[in-house]
Amino acid sequence: MxxxxxxxxxxxxxxxxxxxxxxxxxxxxxDKSYSDKSKDIIVISSSDINRLAYFFEKTWRRPPNDKELRGIVDDYLEEEVLYREALRLGLD
Missing domain, CATH: 1.20.5 (Single alpha-helices involved in coiled-coils or other helix-helix interfaces)
Incomplete structure (x- = not known):
């Protein structure tokens, strides 16, 4: 052998x-379409919103009103979108 x-x-x-x-x-x-789409979904949980409201309250010494809270959440969402786009472009 x-x-x-x-x-x-x-x-x-x-x-x-x-x-x-x-x-x-x-x-x-x-299934490539499932894995690609799941990366694009941004989930903002109630604990995320509570954390954002907590930091607002610590900064301004009062709880945010509804308009301010929506603005904070929108800013957080925009920041997350920009962060993911930067990662996609290799700018990390």
């Missing part, structure tokens, strides 16, 4: 080849 035949009979080689084949099948058949 030559070295090539011995190498082809190794279970590790079979394991690696099967793993590579499974990865290739997954990569080709995965």
């Amino acid at each position: 030559g070295l090539g035949n011995k190498f082809l009979r190794e279970p590790l080689l079979h394991f690696l080849l099967i793993g590579a084949a499974l990865f290739a099948v997954y990569y080709i058949t995965r």
